[in-house]
Amino acid sequence: MDIILVPGLWLDAGSWAPVLEPLRAAGHTPRPLTLPGVGVPASGSADLRMHDWIAAVVAAIDEAQGDVVLVGHSGGGNVIWGAVDARPERVRRAVFVDTVPPPNGSGISEFPVVDGVIPFPGWDFFDAGDVEDLDAQTRAATARTALSVPAQVPTDPIALTDPRRYEVPATLLMGSLTQPELEGYIEQWGSYGDEYRSIRDAEVVRIGSGHWPQYSAPDRLAELLVAAVR
Template identity: 60%
Template sequence: MNVILVPGLWLDASSWDDIIPALRAAGHTTRALTLPGVGAPGSDSAQIGIADWVDAVVSEIDKIDGPVVLVGHSGGGNVVWAAAEARAQRVARVIFVDTVPPPDGAQISEFEVVDGVVPFPGWDFFDDDDVADLDAETRARTTTTARSVPGRVPTDPLSLAGTDRYGVPVTVLSGGMDDATFREVITQWGPYAEEFAAIADTEVVRLGTGHWPQFSKPAELTEALLNAIR
């Protein structure tokens, strides 16, 4: 299977380095992306928005013969879901890594913009549950590889015109919630609940990790991805 790996905010293609070898050993072809404007100064990335990130994934799909699986971590989930809408007939499955399918108009989140970009805020910025399984060595190592993102991207509303995406099978790899808990909790999330309910084929798998399993538990994440890619 052709697997396109899309990172979340502040991450580039290298964030998948601990995952890719096992995927390739299992016979899959992997393409890890660095999205437009990541690491670029504000003067060069001021015009880049979420639509440009979606277009980058769609362009990658168009380069490939045959079906693809899209994997999106965190904010990358917004990107792959819009790409799935654009190329639903080409996408065999969308896998969300500790995030959920977003509804039309959703934003990733709001962060401080400095000189036209959103710099990595540091691991101490995040909730304890999200970073509890990142040890000091991992935090130090990954901080050096974190990159700024274009200032517009986190708050740009996502455009999801159409309904083709609802026919694409979805796997949610949740850090902390099992299938039953996730389905109960998401009913309280308004438009996100409606979006999830509209998808014809969904499954939820609990990873038992924080928000960055590609760093904290790469073996567990890899196993879950291999189980989901089919």
């Protein structure tokens, strides 16, 4: 099974390195992506939008010989859900890593723009619960490899049009939330709750980590990815 791995903001294909060998050992073909404009100055990335990131994933789907599994971390969840919407007949399962499927018209989030791009804002920008399992050495190493993202992408609303996306099974690998906890929260999130409830087959599995399990709990993440790809 081809598994297309989509990183979150400020990350590239290399962020998936800790899970590649376990996926190969399980008989799969992992295909980590670096999205367009990541690490590129504003002169080469200012015009990029969410649909450009989705198009990159759709191109990877179209290159595959058969059905695929899509995995998206954090903001990459928006990207893979857009690709599911574009190719619902080709996606065997969508796996969200510490994020949820977005509703039509939503963006990822807003971050400070510097010199026409969005640089990594530093670990102190995030909630304590998201980063408390990252030690100082890991924070320093990963911050050095963080890349800017195109200024328009994180706030660009996603356009979803095909209700067949709800027929694609979804696995939500949540850092700290169980399924009852997530479903309790998502009821308060308006259209996000509507989107989640519309998915015919959705499961939630707790990782037991912060927001970046590929760095803090790579073995656990790899185990859960292998289990989800079925």
